[in-house]
Amino acid sequence: MMKKYTKTHEWVEVIEESRARMGISDHAQDQLGDIVYLDLPEVGSEFKKGEVLTTIESVKSAEDIYAPISGKVTAVNEDLSDHPELINQDAEGKGWIAEMEMVDPSEMDDLLTEEEYKKFVEEEG
Amino acid sequence: MTIFDRSKKGRRAYTLPEYDVPEVDLGIPEHLLREERPELPEVYEVDVVRHYADLEAKNYSVDRGFYPLGSCTMKYNPKLNEDMAALFRWLHPYQPIETIQGALQLMYELKEMLMEITGTDDMTLTPSAGAHGELTGMLIIRAYHLDKGDVKRTKVIVPDSAHGTNPASATMAGFKVIEIKSSDEGLVDLKELEKELDDTTAAIMLTNPNTLGYFERDIVKISEMAHEAGALLYYDGANLNAIIGRARPGDMGFDVVHLNLHKTFSTPHGMGGPGSGPIGVKNFLRDFLPVPVVRREKGDYYLDYNLPKSIGMVRSFYGNFGVLVKAYTYILTMGKDGLRMASDMAVLNANYLKKLIGEFYPVAYDKDEKRPCMHEFVADGTKLLKETGVKTLDVAKALLDRGFHAPTIYFPLIVHEALMIEPTETETKETLEAFANAMKEIVEEARRNPEKLKEAPVNTPVRRLDEATASRKPIVKWPKG
Incomplete structure (x- = not known):
């Protein structure tokens, strides 16, 4: 399935036709350090691409997480409320944050491929 | 070890005499009355003293050594400040005004001195600490725009190097925060600023010198840009210790100037004592200051509550008065x-x-x-x-x-x-x-x-x-x- 990244360090993966799962990148969790809290977005809420989806807090800082694509939140990873450390352990797997119903799947085209993202991180760091 | 671990049933530090007056029913509803005794630690006075002396010995403070905590200005706090603050220890905030003239005079004079230092025209000493001052400042800015009927100004611009409290305070005051990227010199990027500034900008919040420790040399230009767009300029006082007597935020074009008396003016802080976050303003904003404001008339001092456009009270009474005494002492001692x-x-x-x-x-x-x-x-x-x-x-x-x-x-x-x-x-x-x-x-x-x-x-x-x-x-x- 297609997986893409944003310059603001989110990943998004299409899991069904118009449904995508998203979270923060492994690089992002490494930069943040131990995650202590995540404010889960509300199921049913709608976001435009680039809007603040939620905030995440680590021992180092609190950061906004942006919606990588436009759409409606259809599910959130409830496990994170008790175990935010899942993001540290497996940011791009068990540490997923939300699933969204995409409004415009073509938005995926503008995002970075894994390779492009890796390069972006290297240049940034 | 917590003080609960020192507890032994029946031990007391003080014992009050038996009631010799009749009990009065205060009319507290039954469901609010406690049925069981609170489980407080039961200890002798010496246990209490040793417990806290022990904790104190484990603690680290500026009295013990170097404390280079950036942006917190952990300077040494002269002990004279404490002696002066202790002179006022029996004051009560409900005392009749004629019996607290000295305290009001101190507040009035402190305000005058701080206005001189910051280049502002009026000031409130009430906010409890830095972030509370920020919120007060942002509420004043909001009240100002709304008073003009200018309801479009919903955004506040904050650089990405700002103290975390800046976006938080602006948000608390009901604004939407717009973050702008710093230049490769670590300063406000004028081009980025220009992109975001428009008739929806309520204010720009800046620290000068900024959190990287550099002076925003374009500050006058930034001020002109802000004012041209109809926005106000807010000064975060965390870093004032760098510029006293050399430059004044008011002269740079800041309209609202925030201070941290506990940082710049040497009073214990950071778990060592309460803070104080006065807010100085330019003339056109004085009507919006929180009440009460200390004023003088014919040699008498009084608390002015009659400010119809005021943002209201921001806390009980008149601020952390003890901190004001310490800051006043520091300023007079230093000259x-x-x-x-x-x-x-x-x-x-x-x-x-x-x-x-x-x-x-x-x-x-x-x-x-x-x-x-x-x-x-x-x-x-x-x-x-x-x-x-x-x-x-x-x-x-x-x-x-x-x-x-x-x-x-x-x-x-x-x-x-x-x-x-x-x-x-x-x-x-x-x-x-x-x-x-x-x-x-x-x-x-x-x-x-x-x-x-x-x-x-x-x-x-x-x-x-x-x-x-x-x-x-x-x-x-x-x-x-």
């Missing part, structure tokens, strides 16, 4: 020249330390060697991390082992492995050199034996704390039994 010299020395100390540390530890945004820092600078551990795997957190912990308080770490956010170092003016050359040597030792250790630094601290009363678990599963209550 005009002394205050200026303190700022000069704070900048000199920071530059000396930056030079010493810069020899072996990169300083952020320090490409231009001729540009001095102000009262603080940010060392960047990114290179050290890449080369040795030693994180800034490890460096900070290793400093504790060497008898120093750690600098502020991981802030500002735009420097990934930031160590923000503010020595203040009250440290000697020897102390600065000892600290730089400790940093050097740590860097050498990182190259030789990085694993050892991951163990640090080993010489402190408690070893490395598990911050993540403390935040994820905080135990804020004594677990019974």
